[in-house]
Amino acid sequence: MQTKISLVTGGAGFIGSHVVDHLIKMKHKVIVLDDLSGGFRENVNFKSIFVKGSVVDENILDKIFQQHKVSYIYHLAAYAAEGLSHFIRRFNYENNLIGSINLINRAIKFKVKHFVFTSSIAVYGRNQLPMLETLAPKPEDPYGIAKYAIELDLRTVAEMFGLNHTIFRSHNVYGERQNHGDPYRNVLGIFVNNIMSGKPMTVFGDGRQTRAFTHIDDVAPYIAKSVDINGARNETFNIGADKPYTILHLARTIAKAMQREPQIEFLPARNEVAHAYSSHEKARGYLASIRQLGWMKVLIEWWIGRLKLVPENPESLVRLKLWKRCRQAGQKYCNNETPQISWRKIYDSNCNSRLFGVWKDS
Numbered sequence: 001m002q003t004k005i006s007l008v009t010g011g012a013g014f015i016g017s018h019v020v021d022h023l024i025k026m027k028h029k030v031i032v033l034d035d036l037s038g039g040f041r042e043n044v045n046f047k048s049i050f051v052k053g054s055v056v057d058e059n060i061l062d063k064i065f066q067q068h069k070v071s072y073i074y075h076l077a078a079y080a081a082e083g084l085s086h087f088i089r090r091f092n093y094e095n096n097l098i099g100s101i102n103l104i105n106r107a108i109k110f111k112v113k114h115f116v117f118t119s120s121i122a123v124y125g126r127n128q129l130p131m132l133e134t135l136a137p138k139p140e141d142p143y144g145i146a147k148y149a150i151e152l153d154l155r156t157v158a159e160m161f162g163l164n165h166t167i168f169r170s171h172n173v174y175g176e177r178q179n180h181g182d183p184y185r186n187v188l189g190i191f192v193n194n195i196m197s198g199k200p201m202t203v204f205g206d207g208r209q210t211r212a213f214t215h216i217d218d219v220a221p222y223i224a225k226s227v228d229i230n231g232a233r234n235e236t237f238n239i240g241a242d243k244p245y246t247i248l249h250l251a252r253t254i255a256k257a258m259q260r261e262p263q264i265e266f267l268p269a270r271n272e273v274a275h276a277y278s279s280h281e282k283a284r285g286y287l288a289s290i291r292q293l294g295w296m297k298v299l300i301e302w303w304i305g306r307l308k309l310v311p312e313n314p315e316s317l318v319r320l321k322l323w324k325r326c327r328q329a330g331q332k333y334c335n336n337e338t339p340q341i342s343w344r345k346i347y348d349s350n351c352n353s354r355l356f357g358v359w360k361d362s
Ligand SMILES: NC(=O)c1ccc[n+]([C@@H]2O[C@H](COP(=O)([O-])OP(=O)(O)OC[C@H]3O[C@@H](n4cnc5c(N)ncnc54)[C@H](O)[C@@H]3O)[C@@H](O)[C@H]2O)c1
Pocket: 009, 010, 011, 012, 013, 014, 015, 016, 033, 034, 035, 036, 037, 038, 039, 040, 053, 054, 055, 056, 075, 076, 077, 078, 079, 080, 095, 099, 118, 119, 120, 121, 169, 170, 171, 172, 173, 174, 178, 179
């Protein structure tokens, strides 16, 4: 039997590294392409081939496709920070949109069989609830706009060049290997860090916004196996947990899991979609389980346990200090961004290539 060769972009990241693990179990030969801007080398399955580089770099892409007969692309590489994307517009479109188009061009040229893309429910914008795949998308931020543009391009490419695709619109995923040090995304990580630093959890607006928090195991396996499912060919699926909870509820759940009194600082409301949760009826045909509250609580406790980041732990205090310094650097650049100052510089110069990871004192 011929070996299935898969390229996973963003395979050092949270969702991507789990997809890689599933593909390895499915006996694929896996090439991981990741620039480590938000992911970690240690997340990468040792049975895969790791290439450090960016999807924006066309030379690296050409080399990969010339060296390996790639059949499947799983494209997860992105800087996924919805709210922040308004302030890093150029970086967002270059990294997330142009990088994706580079990859789609290679998929056509090198006759890839199937292109799997992780979009987001950000494409729906303020829309009818629960969000259904049949609704007309109305993305409201550059992150969602880029995701939707890629979706549209993939549909055109399927008609024009016969490249098969599957699109997953996931949402609010959490679990092991999530980057919990980035102050601009992953609300769970932000709350954990707030508590660890002895501060109240920062909530925008009244905290009654709702999101459906989704465990990684309800997402990654289905992304991995989608290329083998005929019914998933050239289809778009919402994927994740059904039931929405308020941000306040999440804050209390995390405080309880960390055995702290929930202390909340309310900040002025952001311009964001208040309620974002979707229906998964379309995907349910091959989704084994969709977890509800009990699971959420248990999994949050488990996840926090895995972080090994308790305030009393001296190592975690050092990391927290470093993280704060990176955050300050990030805010400085973010507030003054011009097209010449790329977001990437923040961590290239300050954070030793890991986004808000280990501080490089130089
Ligand atoms: N986590 C969620 O809740 C969620 C929800 C909806 C959609 N998504 C999408 O799923 C995908 C994975 O998200 P995640 O949560 O695992 O994020 P993540 O940051 O953990 O993973 C993204 C990975 O992509 C890498 N990367 C970024 N830009 C790159 C580039 N130009 N070239 C190569 N590698 C690059 C990063 O280093 C990182 O390892 C993203 O496309 C994201 O938009 C995630």
